[in-house]
Amino acid sequence: MDAVSDTVEDTAPPRRKLPRAARRVQLIEATIETIGARGIARTTMGDVAKQAGLSHGLVNFHFQTKDNLLHETLLYLADEFRDNWMEAVAVADPYPAAQLEALLRADFRPEVCTPARLSAWCAFWGEAGSRPLYQQMCGEHDVAYDQQIESLCQSLITAGAYPHISARAARVLRTCSEGVWLDLMMPEPPYDLTEGLTTLMACAQALFPLHFTVLGRIDPAG
């Protein structure tokens, strides 16, 4: 039926009549790329259309307004990030240290940790202060992430008799992770992804020395 759908993007012009959902995703991906390259302030509908190799009328056809396009793009990113860490936790070994390590590593997987995605996410974050809608979405993302971390921290605190407050330990880890993200967002980051992860593990080690080293969790099996 749809022999077209194979080479949807990159160089070859992705000719007409892609299924609705696929076209929307293509345009959202183009939006992420454009925001990553030009920032939100200077991103126009024309830029997005050009990036996708389509006409700008089509962007309005699928998303009605620019505000809506941005909103849906943020939604897409937030869902992607959430799915990513949730799945990482789900497939991790079933003990707290392994799950916490999986959670912390998830945001740095190459699939989600691309320059354009980091940059776009940060751009939305920067605008969040003045846009209640973005604020709410970024906030909700953080809350869910934070709760998951806190629950794991609580398990570790109990297991290791650490003197920490779980909410605070969780916050230290989350903020550290977000800060490393900001560093890596720069086109010429001061350190690479591996060193970023090691920094996070150093943070986990400082909090939970019985369960973590700078290389990651200490396996309970020995």
Place this chain on the structure above:
Amino acid sequence: MDAVSDTVEDTAPPRRKLPRAARRVQLIEATIETIGARGIARTTMGDVAKQAGLSHGLVNFHFQTKDNLLHETLLYLADEFRDNWMEAVAVADPYPAAQLEALLRADFRPEVCTPARLSAWCAFWGEAGSRPLYQQMCGEHDVAYDQQIESLCQSLITAGAYPHISARAARVLRTCSEGVWLDLMMPEPPYDLTEGLTTLMACAQALFPLHFTVLGRIDPAG
């Protein structure tokens, strides 16, 4: 004739013929407020002028272009933040734990930690990914801050025979501080300034338990 000049605007309207430098600062402050309220993307020269209670032609008279206005605003913020933490370190007690605590607390002083300033700084940060100039300025700010922290961390590591790498410990503290900032930027932050600082101190305690508690440094005098 000139009965006008007194209260043309609301709060503190320095009417006509202000010296050049003062007027520029007034316009930059108006820019910070506007960016904080509307974000960079939707801030216009007209908005800034209105915020300052002046005509929009005057903004161009003093700053030529919008890009230049934004650039100078970022410069102003970066200088202010740097001066703030440098002075805090300079007046702190002359031992590493006290200086580190002063450094960490500096960014959360009410003078610099206002909603508009946090929000504006974050907005610039969000755009930094796509603007080499912003990138460089934000980067330089971070580098200087990081070097100062690292030097203090190194002193503590030596003093306490901690197993850390100074660069990584410094990075953990800096990223944690930046992450807390991001949290506090939200109009309805998930926790207050005091709790933010306590979180930072908890991070310092995890790294340097001989020198810090969640309340701050442990005074060497006892």
Place this chain on the structure above:
DNA sequence: ATTTTCTGATTGAACTGTCAATCAAAATGA
């Protein structure tokens, strides 16, 4: 034949940057 997707020209609004005119204050001269 009908519906859905897509294009590119067009429109109208908003914004930036310019400029001539205005005006307050400082400098100068009486």
Place this chain on the structure above:
DNA sequence: TCATTTTGATTGACAGTTCAATCAGAAAAT
């Protein structure tokens, strides 16, 4: 002390540009 000139800060109207959104119609798809 008071009038005159000079300076440069300030205004508001304007020109030119950019951009979001619309729309009529073309091109697939069903």
